[in-house]
Amino acid sequence: MTQRMKAIVSYEGTKFSGFQVQDQYRTIQGEIEKALTKIHKGQQIRIQASGRTDAGVHAKGQVIHFDTELRLGDYNWRKALNTLLPDDIRIVDITEAEEGFHARYNAKRKQYRYFIHNAPEQDVFKRRFVHHVPYNLEFDRMQQAIQVIEGTHDFTAFCSARAEVKGEKIRTIYEATCEKQDDMLVLTFTGNGFLYNMVRILAGTLIDIGNGRKEPEDMAGILASKDRQLASKTAAASGLFLWKVDY
Amino acid sequence: MTQRMKAIVSYEGTKFSGFQVQDQYRTIQGEIEKALTKIHKGQQIRIQASGRTDAGVHAKGQVIHFDTELRLGDYNWRKALNTLLPDDIRIVDITEAEEGFHARYNAKRKQYRYFIHNAPEQDVFKRRFVHHVPYNLEFDRMQQAIQVIEGTHDFTAFCSARAEVKGEKIRTIYEATCEKQDDMLVLTFTGNGFLYNMVRILAGTLIDIGNGRKEPEDMAGILASKDRQLASKTAAASGLFLWKVDY
Structure with missing residues (x-):
């Protein structure tokens, strides 16, 4: 069964061409999806963020969600992602999301x-x-x-x-x-x-x-x-x- | 007449192979002496620090001295050096040193x-x-x-x-x-x-x-x-x- 995960993400924007995936450019979405795809043994996973940030902009508490068939537990999700992510992106927190949660549409x-x-x-x-x-x-x-x-x-x-x-x-x-x-x-x-x-x-x-x-x-x-x-x-x-x- | 200048220097050590000049390596001494040599139109200027710092070590208040024939005034010295120095080294303060001052030997x-x-x-x-x-x-x-x-x-x-x-x-x-x-x-x-x-x-x-x-x-x-x-x-x-x- 698919479970939606909610994560709080911190990143230093200096060396990113913004949040959103773009071919040939280093982006936050691109790096997180690459890590998730590795964890899912090649199955491509898409993330949704509360919104984009531009090239060079930092985030202390960006929020994202993604859907997965895996059940790793919150601690292991955080460890697995942070091991695979570059130093300028960190998962600060990750938990199972409540039913119907959407990082973008539910942001108040x-x-x-x-x-x-x-x-x-x-x-x-x-x-x-x-x-x-x-x-x-x-x-x-x-x-x-x-x-x-x-x-x-x-x-x-x-x-x-x-x-x-x-x-x-x-x-x-x-x-x-x-x-x-x-x-x-x-x-x-x-x-x-x-x-x-x-x-x-x-x-x-x-x-x-x-x-x-x-x-x-x-x-x-x-x-x-x-x-x-x-x-x-x-x-x-x-x-x-x-x-x-x-x- | 030669004047001795005393400067307080701040640097982020991350991208330096330490303080002391070494051929082929990026060092703090190397970068400061390169900037001073430009200001002196090619005349090589040597600096003396309170002591070396190792590769990767930072400084908030390293102290150096050097001797010069130039009289630029404290403000212009700081501006001239900071314009020529890379972003990871900053001259925080520079003044004419008192008679007999030595950055290393006088450090208490x-x-x-x-x-x-x-x-x-x-x-x-x-x-x-x-x-x-x-x-x-x-x-x-x-x-x-x-x-x-x-x-x-x-x-x-x-x-x-x-x-x-x-x-x-x-x-x-x-x-x-x-x-x-x-x-x-x-x-x-x-x-x-x-x-x-x-x-x-x-x-x-x-x-x-x-x-x-x-x-x-x-x-x-x-x-x-x-x-x-x-x-x-x-x-x-x-x-x-x-x-x-x-x-």
């Missing part, structure tokens, strides 16, 4: 975090996991501007023009905060869904506000405009983490 | 830290900067054993048999502590000097004590024995940081 809330390292020089230990901004960012201005993001809005202004899906752009952001931890600024966004590049365009715009190229008061106007041209450029993938997915 | 105290990640699975974000131990380590046992290390002792038992210098093995350790931060154990050693592989052999021995393969009470006997065979194997380079050097 997602949280993304964006890490900005604001210091004159790059840090050799943090560099892969942050976006480094050498010029001064005023935290108070960013904190003021980010409040506008909370609530239900049409986020067209913060959606890549290259987005494939031409669907509806209304999303609800339950929480949007900016915190300062020494020379690190952490943006946290929790919402019912996110558009293509949304967090990175929000981060880019908040950086421009922190630096004085835009005003905190501009945020509401940019959001209302639904014009991608008014928002700032997409900030680096290295600072972005899919932090967790709630069901 | 050094601090090393060793990071042990004690969790069932490796962490994709920490993996380069820790030694991962999947089995359970008892913090109390390690904390008890490490106290024996403080003071002035002959550390022959904790010195690699491959050490080149056959000199005196007496060193003073002012501070030796073990701290627990979530699933991370941090060993801190501050001393007037360290023997070859000393911190990594101490870490390996403390791990064996934490795991029950050795007893906390064994530490004093191992130290007194001056027998490298009684201490445990050298722990991984990835967990070791040269944290700071005091003058």
Whole structure:
């Protein structure tokens, strides 16, 4: 009988061409499916994730599911997968999923975090996991501007023009905060869904506000405009983490 | 007139064959001297460090000095070097040194830290900067054993048999502590000097004590024995940081 398994997956995006399988490219889906296919002695297994992440984007708590005829037990599933997976992907947790569970369709809330390292020089230990901004960012201005993001809005202004899906752009952001931890600024966004590049365009715009190229008061106007041209450029993938997915 | 410059240098050791210049290998000294030689339009500049670090060992606060005829100013020195250096080496600070300063001979105290990640699975974000131990380590046992290390002792038992210098093995350790931060154990050693592989052999021995393969009470006997065979194997380079050097 087929059993659906649910797994929490962590990965460092640096050396991946994103989540989704693409021929000739190293992807997270590709590596996990390769490991699963080995465990299933050549039978191809497909995984479903809560959503894709782009090239270079990290995940602390991505969620996936897959169907299997095997019964290994949670501990052995984790061990078997982590033995076969490369060092930059880890299965943090794996359990049998409840009846009808779907990693994508059942996701209620997602949280993304964006890490900005604001210091004159790059840090050799943090560099892969942050976006480094050498010029001064005023935290108070960013904190003021980010409040506008909370609530239900049409986020067209913060959606890549290259987005494939031409669907509806209304999303609800339950929480949007900016915190300062020494020379690190952490943006946290929790919402019912996110558009293509949304967090990175929000981060880019908040950086421009922190630096004085835009005003905190501009945020509401940019959001209302639904014009991608008014928002700032997409900030680096290295600072972005899919932090967790709630069901 | 020649001016001596003092710099604090941070590096991720992962992709280096150690500090010291070796033909054909990528070393920290090699990369810094290459950058300095470019700044000096081809004139070869030699650096002196507080001491070498091995292949894979990191530094948060290594100290070096070099002599130059150039007068760039501290800010421009830092910018010029960091522009030319690879991402895994950063000049954190650079200033004109006081008369007679020598990075090696004037070093009074050094601090090393060793990071042990004690969790069932490796962490994709920490993996380069820790030694991962999947089995359970008892913090109390390690904390008890490490106290024996403080003071002035002959550390022959904790010195690699491959050490080149056959000199005196007496060193003073002012501070030796073990701290627990979530699933991370941090060993801190501050001393007037360290023997070859000393911190990594101490870490390996403390791990064996934490795991029950050795007893906390064994530490004093191992130290007194001056027998490298009684201490445990050298722990991984990835967990070791040269944290700071005091003058």
